[in-house]
Amino acid sequence: MTSDSEKYWYNLKTGEVEKGFESPAPDRAGPFDTAEEAAQAPEVIRRRSRAWAEEEAREDSWGGSAASGDDRDDQ
Numbered sequence: 001m002t003s004d005s006e007k008y009w010y011n012l013k014t015g016e017v018e019k020g021f022e023s024p025a026p027d028r029a030g031p032f033d034t035a036e037e038a039a040q041a042p043e044v045i046r047r048r049s050r051a052w053a054e055e056e057a058r059e060d061s062w063g064g065s066a067a068s069g070d071d072r073d074d075q
Helices: 035-039 041-062 064-068
Strands: 008-011 017-019 028-032
Touching: 008 035, 017 035, 028 035, 028 041, 035 041
Parallel strands: none
Antiparallel strands: 008 017, 008 028
């Protein structure tokens, strides 16, 4: 097993691929096994964000009228 310090990271500020812990943690996305995978980080992040948003929207609509505010106590 390879340590995270030996893996590749995508620097969110510079857009550069880095090996190991070159940048502060809040500026890094990863780890990735290869530099090529790390270079694809922005697209991976976009796909995952879309999937999470779609999943959240499905969960929100699953509740029906409760999600629309029809059960308010302030009436």
